[in-house]
Amino acid sequence: MTHEIGIGFLGMGNVGEKVVATLLERSDAFREQTGATLTLRRVAVRDPGRARGIDLPAGVLTGDAGEVLDDASIDIVVEVIGGDGAAGEYVRRALAGGKHVVSANKELVAKAGPELFDLARASDAALRFEASVGGGIPVISPLLRDLPANRVVAIRAIINGTTNFILTNMAQRGESFDDALTQAQELGYAEPDPTNDVDGYDAAFKIAIMAGLAFGAYVPPEGVATEGIRSLAPQDFQYARELGYVIKLLAIAERHDDGVLARVHPALLPESEPLARVDGVQNAAQIQGDLAGTLTFQGAGAGAAPTTSAVLADVLDIARSLAAGARPHWDPGPWRNGETLGLGALETRYYLRMTVLDQPGVLAQIARVLGEAEVSIAAVEQRETDEERGTAELALMTHRARELSVTGAIETLRGLGEVIEVNAMLRVEGTT
Amino acid sequence: MTHEIGIGFLGMGNVGEKVVATLLERSDAFREQTGATLTLRRVAVRDPGRARGIDLPAGVLTGDAGEVLDDASIDIVVEVIGGDGAAGEYVRRALAGGKHVVSANKELVAKAGPELFDLARASDAALRFEASVGGGIPVISPLLRDLPANRVVAIRAIINGTTNFILTNMAQRGESFDDALTQAQELGYAEPDPTNDVDGYDAAFKIAIMAGLAFGAYVPPEGVATEGIRSLAPQDFQYARELGYVIKLLAIAERHDDGVLARVHPALLPESEPLARVDGVQNAAQIQGDLAGTLTFQGAGAGAAPTTSAVLADVLDIARSLAAGARPHWDPGPWRNGETLGLGALETRYYLRMTVLDQPGVLAQIARVLGEAEVSIAAVEQRETDEERGTAELALMTHRARELSVTGAIETLRGLGEVIEVNAMLRVEGTT
Numbered sequence: 091m092t093h094e095i096g097i098g099f100l101g102m103g104n105v106g107e108k109v110v111a112t113l114l115e116r117s118d119a120f121r122e123q124t125g126a127t128l129t130l131r132r133v134a135v136r137d138p139g140r141a142r143g144i145d146l147p148a149g150v151l152t153g154d155a156g157e158v159l160d161d162a163s164i165d166i167v168v169e170v171i172g173g174d175g176a177a178g179e180y181v182r183r184a185l186a187g188g189k190h191v192v193s194a195n196k197e198l199v200a201k202a203g204p205e206l207f208d209l210a211r212a213s214d215a216a217l218r219f220e221a222s223v224g225g226g227i228p229v230i231s232p233l234l235r236d237l238p239a240n241r242v243v244a245i246r247a248i249i250n251g252t253t254n255f256i257l258t259n260m261a262q263r264g265e266s267f268d269d270a271l272t273q274a275q276e277l278g279y280a281e282p283d284p285t286n287d288v289d290g291y292d293a294a295f296k297i298a299i300m301a302g303l304a305f306g307a308y309v310p311p312e313g314v315a316t317e318g319i320r321s322l323a324p325q326d327f328q329y330a331r332e333l334g335y336v337i338k339l340l341a342i343a344e345r346h347d348d349g350v351l352a353r354v355h356p357a358l359l360p361e362s363e364p365l366a367r368v369d370g371v372q373n374a375a376q377i378q379g380d381l382a383g384t385l386t387f388q389g390a391g392a393g394a395a396p397t398t399s400a401v402l403a404d405v406l407d408i409a410r411s412l413a414a415g416a417r418p419h420w421d422p423g424p425w426r427n428g429e430t431l432g433l434g435a436l437e438t439r440y441y442l443r444m445t446v447l448d449q450p451g452v453l454a455q456i457a458r459v460l461g462e463a464e465v466s467i468a469a470v471e472q473r474e475t476d477e478e479r480g481t482a483e484l485a486l487m488t489h490r491a492r493e494l495s496v497t498g499a500i501e502t503l504r505g506l507g508e509v510i511e512v513n514a515m516l517r518v519e520g521t522t
Numbered sequence: 523m524t525h526e527i528g529i530g531f532l533g534m535g536n537v538g539e540k541v542v543a544t545l546l547e548r549s550d551a552f553r554e555q556t557g558a559t560l561t562l563r564r565v566a567v568r569d570p571g572r573a574r575g576i577d578l579p580a581g582v583l584t585g586d587a588g589e590v591l592d593d594a595s596i597d598i599v600v601e602v603i604g605g606d607g608a609a610g611e612y613v614r615r616a617l618a619g620g621k622h623v624v625s626a627n628k629e630l631v632a633k634a635g636p637e638l639f640d641l642a643r644a645s646d647a648a649l650r651f652e653a654s655v656g657g658g659i660p661v662i663s664p665l666l667r668d669l670p671a672n673r674v675v676a677i678r679a680i681i682n683g684t685t686n687f688i689l690t691n692m693a694q695r696g697e698s699f700d701d702a703l704t705q706a707q708e709l710g711y712a713e714p715d716p717t718n719d720v721d722g723y724d725a726a727f728k729i730a731i732m733a734g735l736a737f738g739a740y741v742p743p744e745g746v747a748t749e750g751i752r753s754l755a756p757q758d759f760q761y762a763r764e765l766g767y768v769i770k771l772l773a774i775a776e777r778h779d780d781g782v783l784a785r786v787h788p789a790l791l792p793e794s795e796p797l798a799r800v801d802g803v804q805n806a807a808q809i810q811g812d813l814a815g816t817l818t819f820q821g822a823g824a825g826a827a828p829t830t831s832a833v834l835a836d837v838l839d840i841a842r843s844l845a846a847g848a849r850p851h852w853d854p855g856p857w858r859n860g861e862t863l864g865l866g867a868l869e870t871r872y873y874l875r876m877t878v879l880d881q882p883g884v885l886a887q888i889a890r891v892l893g894e895a896e897v898s899i900a901a902v903e904q905r906e907t908d909e910e911r912g913t914a915e916l917a918l919m920t921h922r923a924r925e926l927s928v929t930g931a932i933e934t935l936r937g938l939g940e941v942i943e944v945n946a947m948l949r950v951e952g953t954t
Contacts, residue, residue: 112671112813123670220668226814228660228668235667236652236660238555239544239834364820367799381544381831382658385821388796389814399813402671416848 093126093413097405098158098189099133100180101171105194105221106133107144108394109168109401124406126413134158159183166408168401169193174201185209185217190418192404194221194397200295200311203302207422216411216418218404223296224249226396227389229375231403233303234422240379242304244344246519249296251371251391252280252287253319253339257356258369261327261336267320279371289318290354293341301343301352304377307428309343309352315433317355326443326514329471329485330358333441336366340519349429351436358441358487358518364388436493439468439518441485444503445510448474448482452508456484459506463499465491481510487518525558525845529837530590530621531565532612533603537626537653538565539576540826541600541833556838558845566590591615598840600833601625606633617641617649622850624836626653626829632727632743635734639854648843648850650836655728656681658828659821661807663835665735666854672811674736676776678951681728683803683823684712684719685751685771689788690801693759693768699752711803721750722786725773733775733784736809739860741775741784747865749787758875758946761903761917762790765873768798772951781861783868790873790919790950796820868925871900871950873917876935877942880906880914884940888916891938895931897923913942919950 097113099106113120113128121127133146134155142151158164159180167184171177174197181198184191186209193199199206199219210217220230224247233242248254252274259270271288274280286292294314301309319339330337335358343352359366364386368374373391378384390396411418446452457467469487488496496515503509529545531538545552545560553559565578566587590596591612599616603609606629613630616623618641625631631638631651642649652662656679665674680686684706691702703720706712718724726746733741751771762769767790775784791798796818800806805823810816822828843850878884889899901919920928928947935941 116671120671226811227817228664231663231668232660235839236663236835237831238838239548239552239831364796364799367796379658379831381827381834383822383825383828385659385819387817387819389817393815395813396815399669399671399811402813403668406670407667411848414849416843417846 096164098164106170108398124409188213190216196222196295200298221400225391226399247375290316297341313430315353351431443514528596530596538602540830556841620645622648628654628727632730653832657823658831679807682725722748729773745862747785783863873948875946
């Protein structure tokens with residue numbers, strides 16, 4: 091006799107529809123794989139009367155989440171609502187009630203991970219969330235199941251498709267941020283309110299989750315130093331290219347002696363790095379383990395079908411355990427409250443762009459200020475910008491320096507009469 | 523009370539030493555992760571008297587594999603002997619005796635997979651082999667655990683570090699195959715007898731395993747159409763570069779309507795493809811699922827530390843299940859005997875290099891022969907090679923054509939008086 095496993099859904103947008111459709115279409119294959127029949131019981135949505143892109147069996151759709159959460163015949167709840175409002179309440183109730191939860195909700199897991207894991211542990215339920223980071227690219231599973239013998243040293247990732255699409259267009263077509271954003275919006279790659287993506291919050295949720303799993307220490311989203319891409323100008327891409335670099339929004343988490351440094355910001359990356367060639371809406375994550383070395387995982391980081399692949403991987407894994415009579419709990423372990431470091435702990439190379447007076451001795455002045463702050467210059471490019479006003483633009487790359495030294499030096503530079511503005515400070519990642 | 527799990531080793535070369543050392547060094551972390559104490563019981567080696575790079579606890583080393591296989595206190599056997607001789611016998615005995623087996627042995631799994639899975643199933647034991655393909659890169663686990671909802675369409679991989687190192691040197695330094703091989707041997711990247719690597723057998727074992735898992739149909743190693751890299755000449759790399767391609771030894775498995783086509787051969791790959799930039803001893807695998815799209819996994823495909831990462835991922839996964847009182851069996855499902863297709867089923871683009879008489883009308887003759895075989899030419903380069911003898915070299919790229927048409931046309935070309943030799947025929951992968 092095959093085991094029967096009841097599945098309930100919370101929410102049903104594009105991703106939910108694709109998950110449900112796949113579950114219905116491939117039920118025979120999934121039965122063969124798991125030894126269990128996966129039965130769709132209930133789908134709770136805000137507006138059950140709305141037209142859907144999928145024909146659901148009669149009686150499945152409901153406007154009441156309670157009909158999913160309180161249905162004893164539902165073993166696994168798939169949450170595809172998103173955000174930490176209603177979704178958070180429902181997931182807590184589902185876990186407290188002993189239901190296994192598969193969620194694609196990065197915001198919820200990033201903000202409430204430790205509490206949710208405790209809830210799951212207390213009621214012997216599984217909480218799985220592969221789809222919360224990297225769409226169809228396995229990034230959670232490698233951290234939990236493929237690299238457990240490693241001490242993870244660092245994670246470096248391009249995990250926001252919207253910004254990567256915008257940056258790719260700025261780099262390849264010389265577009266301004268505003269034009270590239272408009273185009274992304276027209277193509278549906280950016281929301282009407284793009285804040286969550288372009289200011290780096292989405293990537294911050296994702297790196298917070300990855301850092302927690304990699305380092306066993308909870309990194310709250312507000313512990314991730316986050317800068318977006320709004321201030322990037324076309325000439326930054328041009329200078330970067332001349333210096334042999336590309337500009338990417340990177341999400342980085344590193345283990346330091348005294349804590350974890352997690353950050354999201356645009357950065358210059360050498361053209362020779364594998365991540366430098368991850369363009370458009372593609373995502374990629376590099377995980378550096380002390381045994382495995384640097385592993386790169388690349389693919390589609392969003393979209394209904396890739397996300398469905400990730401959601402169903404978790405559902406099928408739980409189903410397989412249940413069918414075998416085992417507990418499907420995959421516990422990431424207690425997330426201790428780790429020490430989260432700020433950018434003050436950072437030491438790397440820096441790219442600076444500034445507008446200066448086009449007169450003799452200015453570069454010497456700037457070099458002196460940087461030198462006094464123990465920041466040494468590796469490369470300089472100067473370009474006349476405004477003959478009438480007598481100004482020039484200076485782009486420079488430093489050797490490895492402390493972030494605090496660089497930001498201190500920038501303050502001093504801003505006080506110089508010869509420096510009209512320091513327009514950009516970007517970190518440089520990769521080979522030192 | 524923590525569960526105690528006994529571990530035994532069969533063989534202990536470089537990889538085995540690193541696995542044992544890591545197991546001993548990280549026992550506390552592993553206990554915390556799995557809920558079990560992993561205790562090293564026995565290590566069976568051919569010559570227990572030989573000096574080792576590791577201090578083993580007294581009484582662990584033995585010259586008798588039976589002391590591992592018959593020790594009731596050993597739950598998990600790690601096999602790092604390799605090959606299908608003694609290792610095969612021991613693995614069969616271990617599984618038959620209900621011991622879980624973690625193996626790094628691609629040859630054994632590729633040749634005897636179905637039999638071993640049946641043995642494991644019959645005695646409720648797990649057989650795990652992540653380390654058998656791709657060193658520290660997760661490639662088995664993605665197929666089994668991350669992509670189960672997908673219908674896998676194709677796998678394309680660079681999974682032999684030795685040949686990739688040789689091809690990278692031939693491409694970047696214009697070296698001959700013999701010189702590049704000698705250098706690889708001097709650096710320890712190639713064996714004194716390099717056959718297994720350079721003739722493609724190692725890659726064939728690995729793609730056979732991946733194909734079996736991806737398509738649920740057993741592909742025996744002899745069902746993989748296999749060509750090595752010995753016949754590649756420096757000018758092939760030069761023509762490839764001029765046409766915008768690189769040459770890589772690819773291992774490919776594709777699902778066709780009537781079966782699985784698995785092959786290992788050198789191929790031209792567009793420079794823009796991610797796999798084209800996988801150089802030196804790096805490995806990478808692309809798995810194309812109908813939901814997830816194309817995923818790329820890249821990293822170190824060999825070496826003691828990366829392989830240890832993979833072996834221990836399997837050991838820890840089994841230990842976690844045992845500690846939770848569950849059956850650790852991860853069954854890839856019955857490998858049906860699938861229909862294995864030959865290269866006759868292939869349709870792709872082709873690169874041909876030939877030596878011809880340098881006289882008017884030769885190209886027209888060649889184009890006529892190809893045209894009659896329904897092979898159309900996409901690009902041609904001609905170069906005078908020997909003024910005295912009046913010969914020239916012709917490199918050409920075809921449009922998409924049937925393999926049988928191309929090989930047939932080559933036969934006809936060889937019969938033409940104007941064609942001195944058809945020196946190379948390489949398949950072209952990637953964008954058509």
